[in-house]
């Protein structure tokens with residue numbers, strides 16, 4: 001049985017249709033890339049799958065009992081919680097069980113009631129089965145992999161930059177070892193070294209995954225099938241990312257030919273109608289008109305729509321576009337030593353650095 005079965009899913013916001021009667025499955029072992037142009041509804045699809053958004057119609061069926069983990073960047077994190085405490089909350093259930101066990105042992109010491117000992121033993125088995133005694137090692141592995149020490153274990157989550165926050169939410173999600181992991185553009189806030197770590201992590205991850213990304217190089221390394229969201233349809237392609245993209249291109253080529261053929265037919269019919277509508281062949285023209293109105297239209301293939309920008313510049317006659325002199329930046333205290341630099345007209349400057357630095 002599939003881990004996830006999506007049947008006849010339709011979704012729209014106001015009058016914007018996202019998908020119509022879309023069906024696909026996620027199977028065990030699949031690491032699925034989700035691709036499509038901006039605004040086609042990829043993030044919305046994940047929200048529908050997690051139940052955060054209600055679809056217009058259709059069925060979403062997750063296999064019973066599986067744990068689905070979603071990278072929720074807007075998760076509520078209590079004020080004052082530090083990075084290390086936050087990571088420990090991934091195992092809150094086990095810590096609660098552990099407390100319960102300690103309490104049972106204390107009660108046993110007072111009452112010598114064997115039943116308490118039995119109950120404590122059962123909890124002990126659960127803790128062992130869930131690798132409770134390896135939690136600290138596991139947390140260290142993630143801290144090293146994602147470079148969380150650079151943020152600081154006692155740093156308060158509430159005071160973190162957007163990238164840092166996303167990073168620790170990802171860390172917690174990975175610690176929870178869900179059966180299925182849902183990631184929406186995970187590389188957006190990771191620096192190069194940590195993307196490499198995430199690639200290794202996902203390749204070793206034996207659960208299923210659905211990953212939205214516009215970074216094809218990343219998807220190529222972590223996926224074994226894709227779904228393409230375009231023109232109200234969701235189509236699944238199997239195989240390596242490159243094979244899947246080739247199949248998508250072939251399919252789009254067939255669609256492009258069908259589309260062009262249909263456009264020629266429509267034009268011909270419209271000309272016929274215009275020419276004979278009022279004349280002796282008006283009946284025929286009417287019948288063609290009917291035919292046209294019932295025609296199932298082929299969508300144009302989703303060739304990448306190229307954006308065009310045109311900024312009309314006026315020459316200011318000045319060399320310096322920006323001059324920054326001894327600038328201090330920060331919140332309660334400066335984050336950097338005072339910075340001095342200038343940008344000349346025509347220069348394009350990139351800013352780089354670790355998350356939150």
Ligand SMILES: Nc1ncnc2c1ncn2[C@@H]1O[C@H](COP(=O)(O)OP(=O)(O)OP(=O)(O)O)[C@@H](O)[C@H]1O
Nearest residue numbers: 013014016018036037038039040041042043044045
């Ligand atoms: N809560 C909402 N209410 C109304 N419209 C929404 C809502 N969320 C998303 N939309 C609209 O639905 C469309 C799909 O949005 P979505 O965020 O799913 O796109 P996406 O495929 O993830 O795009 P991107 O690649 O840019 O992240 C967009 O037109 C967006 O404006």
Ligand SMILES: [Mg+2]
Nearest residue numbers: 042043044184
């Ligand atoms: Mg999105």
